[in-house]
Amino acid sequence: MDARVKKLLNEQINKEFYSAYLYLDFSNYFENKGLDGFANWYKIQAMEERDHAMLFYQYLHNNDEKVTLDAIAKPDVVLDSDMTVLKAGLKHEKYVTSLINDIYAAAYEVKDFRAMQFLDWFVKEQGEEETNANDLISKMELFGSDSKGLYMLNSELGARVYSAPSLVL
Numbered sequence: 001m002d003a004r005v006k007k008l009l010n011e012q013i014n015k016e017f018y019s020a021y022l023y024l025d026f027s028n029y030f031e032n033k034g035l036d037g038f039a040n041w042y043k044i045q046a047m048e049e050r051d052h053a054m055l056f057y058q059y060l061h062n063n064d065e066k067v068t069l070d071a072i073a074k075p076d077v078v079l080d081s082d083m084t085v086l087k088a089g090l091k092h093e094k095y096v097t098s099l100i101n102d103i104y105a106a107a108y109e110v111k112d113f114r115a116m117q118f119l120d121w122f123v124k125e126q127g128e129e130e131t132n133a134n135d136l137i138s139k140m141e142l143f144g145s146d147s148k149g150l151y152m153l154n155s156e157l158g159a160r161v162y163s164a165p166s167l168v169l
């Protein structure tokens with residue numbers, strides 16, 4: 001495997017675990033506020049991010065590459081309002097999209113078709129992640145300022161259930 005592609009794939013393990021940690025912090029924020037539905041939504045988001053990390057980990061091992069695990073940074077977003085959390089989620093997903101695009105570009109450059117095919121799933125996933133984060137902000141803007149609306153939205157988010165990623169390695 002090309003050294004730069006390998007380095008970026010390895011770094012992505014850490015970025016995805018950081019994402020999991022960040023979303024757990026979001027869940028923690030809402031748990032403390034008593035908004036258990038929002039807390040549930042972000043807890044499941046954290047589980048999905050852990051799955052993403054494991055996919056990068058497994059991909060490298062399946063290709064006989066050594067994996068290096070680095071320290072996971074402390075979540076660095078100041079969570080001072082519900083909307084701050086939601087907007088930080090969208091901002092973070094856009095950042096992750098840029099990371100996936102960077103790995104894709106590196107793989108494209110060296111004609112690593114296998115890595116490109118692996119990354120295709122993440123390109124699609126990032127589109128969905130950004131849509132979900134955007135939808136959440138829209139719903140919050142529409143209904144979140146009214147206590148009944150917030151209650152309904154919290155119930156809706158509480159119904160989210162975890163499902164394993166559709167990509168299996």
Ligand code: FEO
Binds near residue numbers: 019052093
């Ligand atoms: Fe693993 Fe939310 O991107």
